[in-house]
Amino acid sequence: MQNTYIPIPMKVDKVVTEDPEKTLRTYDLSFVKNSDLEQFQYLPGQFCEMSLLGMGESPFGIASSPTEEGFLRFTINRTGLVTNEIHNLRQGDTVGLRGPLGNWYPVEDFKGENVVIVGGGFAFTTLRSLLIYLLAHRENYGEITIIYGARNPDLFIYKDELETWLKRTDMKLHLTIDKPVDGWKHDTGFVPAVTEQLAPSAEKAWVVVCGPPVMIKYTLPVLEKLKFPDDRIITSLERRMKCGIGKCGRCNIGSQYVCIDGPVFSLEFLKTIPEAL
Amino acid sequence: MIKGNLVQETKKKKDWQPKILAILCNWCSYAGADLAGVSRIQYPPNIRVLRVPCSGRVDPMFIMKSLQNGFDGVLVSGCHPGDCHYLSGNFNARRKFAVLKPLLEYVGIEAERVQFSWVSAGEGERFAEVVTKITNDVYKVGPAKRLVKGVVSW
Amino acid sequence: MIKIEKSNFVTFIRSLSAEYNLFAPTGEGRQSAFREVKDIKQINSQIQITHNSPKTVFLPQTEILFEFKGDDIQSVQKATKPMFFWGVRSCDARGLNLLDKVMGQSKQRPDDPAFQDPYWKARFDDAIILTLACNEPASTCFCNWTGGNPFSKEAGDLWAVETETAYLIEPISEKGKDFIKKLSGYHTASEKDEQKIKALKKQAESCLQPAVDTKTLKEKLPKIWDDPLWDEVSAKCVNCSACAFICPTCYCFDIQDEGKKGKGKRIRTWDCCMFPIFTKEASGHNPRSLARERVRQRVMHKFNYFWETYGESLCTGCGRCIRVCPVNLDIRDVAKQLLETASAA
């Protein structure tokens, strides 16, 4: 019988340091075994448990899109025991991976509609996945608007891609930083304020919000004010996780487990759960 | 020099050599070990040195974790009472050890495995004596089996 | 229903050993537990209910998920004979079924083996559970509050009743039917025996306190989510995990790596929602940092969340937590208080 606790081996193909402080690094991993590659079917919004034998496991959202073949991308912030160790990984090293886990953004429901993506900080990972996915199936979707904020220009991730996205005409990317900095050409202000100011239309639109808890907390009322219906406000939650398959019991919000019922929830649903937000 | 180093005499008979952690304070005992070195005083090569700012820094947990993770003995050495670089670090350490040592013996850890000494920066020879003594002592009681992780299975 | 005279009990038990590893209540007082029995003398049939639930066998406190050396991963699962559990009380048999819903199956991804626990399945799927009716429930027992009964045939593969002279056994599940089919040489129970069972059942039920229906907590608890009552209820709790660890249905666990980089094992070990670190994230943020939130979590999980997901109570009324709680935080009192407050709300 298949043992779901055993991670599959992945090889580190590429390591990119995202910020000058070196707290954020992006890893491109490729499958060591072909059979694993074939079995690994995922959609934007899902996550994996990355495993360093001897150190432990941590969950990370998948930043690559299923439309990009042959590798999986993860961007990892150095905060604890496991992430510290992950930051020591070099090209060619092996890591373990379990997944894909959790649910995904309702990309099928988005079809034919406009999509607004609101992101903050290094939580842009699964949003990148979503964006790449939408762009790969561009004809299926209406307008795509992105509002992406970071504390300062250094803390944006995927800076090269941001540049190319800024140039694209079939989507709108708004970048914002918390406080003005010399030479900054884009918006300034916290994500909720900038969102309110840009006022993306709620007409035939879905909005996906992902970022630090405070940002989500203050952005949701803005979106409601902009008349986005609760069932079309989608967010992704984070909780401490271990098993990732709905068994170990720690990531619950009410009766729902973030690891298996989530991490993607609609605001309509979250409003029924008092401890969710 | 202590004559008749038991370890070296019996080395041929058995392959096992005790592995001992020596936790030395930066200001006295570490300097003492240094002096032993530069003075070319021979002592058993069984110790691994961990330098700490002061014997007062030594948490009993360090000692227990060392035994748990494979050291056969632990030596803690600091400045002589009254000589502490931080004035009272070794007095505090002494109280901790005064409780720790009998407690470990009480639960059945051989007394020889965990020892304490005061060695000053000028006592290179004494450092060698201390290391020789603990090495011989630990050798006599044999490889650590109690409190070693993974020996008693669950 | 077949009848095994107590004089034949030894023969019956011996006949099991060829095909099964036998587990039965052993030990005394706080050391009583289900253990593998090699000698029939180890079985302690005087135990009303074991201090440790049979959970400890199916979901052991600690187990190795796999061992690793370098990048090489070795599963440590070994095939053994299936287990035969003698003398599980109905509350515990029910507990095992509830655990199976979480560990062995997956409500959210029912057909995907990646969401089933292989270690649980290896033990539970082939095991035969004999549910032994509880002739004399303890004063802390309250299975009747949670929809159970000391003579319940709801869970297990076989159901048995102990009389003065014999064990009367009948199958519950398909597995149980197959088991009984293979047995030979035992008499069928008589009308008189059936009468006896009825009398015993009545007597057992009379040991229990009048039932309080905890089912209604399912609807009622969300209404009092923020009620100050939670402060009162959790005031004396010291947040240890004695209740959770002896609970037949608490399944939360932690996954840890032991050893060094390059060589060691990944283990899982029981964890408990009463500990602040249970939910503490690497960033330092803790969604359940207060004692009241953690007590609420445990109570809600038993009496509300599990209902919502699986349509059942996660408390089986075995009463173990009542006996071990160091501060006598009695779950029955908690349930009563909550019901009162919620009904008034």
Add this chain to the structure above:
Amino acid sequence: MVKALREEVKRLFEEKKVDLVIGWGKGSIPMTATPIFIRKAEDAEHLIWDETCSNNLAVYLTKDKRQLVKTNQKIGIVVKGCDGRSLVLYAVENQIKRENLVIIGVPCSGVIDKKKVLKQTAGKEVISARFEENRMTVEGRGFKTEIEKSEVLSHSCRNCNHPNAPVYDIFIGEPVKTESVGDVYPEVEAFEKLDSEARWKDMVESYSKCIRCYACRNVCPSCYCTECFVDQNDPQWIGKSPEITDTLIFHLGRNLHVAGRCVECGACERACPADIDLLKLNRKISKEILERFNFTAGLDINEKPAMASFCENEKQDFIMG
């Protein structure tokens, strides 16, 4: 006695001297008292005081319950000798404001450990228990036995030298006359006499029963760190599984953390769901500290804890010569 206690607490509320009184109430099962929190005069009726009141209530002034102290409420607390010593410890360690506490002492002649009663009944459930002077009558289904109270007295009470709270504002009844018990640590001395192998075996045997539920730590009034060393993960001091060396190092580490601070109330041992004789280690440490430093925890509000002080020329026989 109980009546006097209730009257006194009622009076405290009526005179507005307290906002909250922590005491014991009747438990839901035999031989068990439970901590109760009284906020109004009429609830004083729920208070009890007898040999089942085994919890150390001082624990409710620290840990997660710290907010009680922080809010500057006036708290009344009913204490036995050992609980009172915990309060002294808290005062020494600046955990409480003495002026915010109303300490109500009760005379204690020892509390029972119900696990010991269970041993006397061979594990059979006790349905009712009655206490007389020095004995108790327990009844269960199909049995009734009389037990000498001394047989089921908590480990910590057997050689107790401090039955009365060292500091109190009110004392209910007369303080218990203290006769020196003489040999305070007989069981520790007996254990010391065993050989090292036997001691280790005994430790492995008793501590492998540990299920790491941390009930001992959580009911311990002296264990009030906001984050316990077992919960730290970077570095992770202790493995989380009940592997025997991890378990033992947890207990040794905990005991060393409460060295010179343990008031030997025995709450840990009574709370242990696995029946481990936890005081065996605590009392060894207390014995060493008494012999070496002539110090007993929780007696004097002006004395520094043993491990936070030193004498320059104290005995150092354990240092290599």
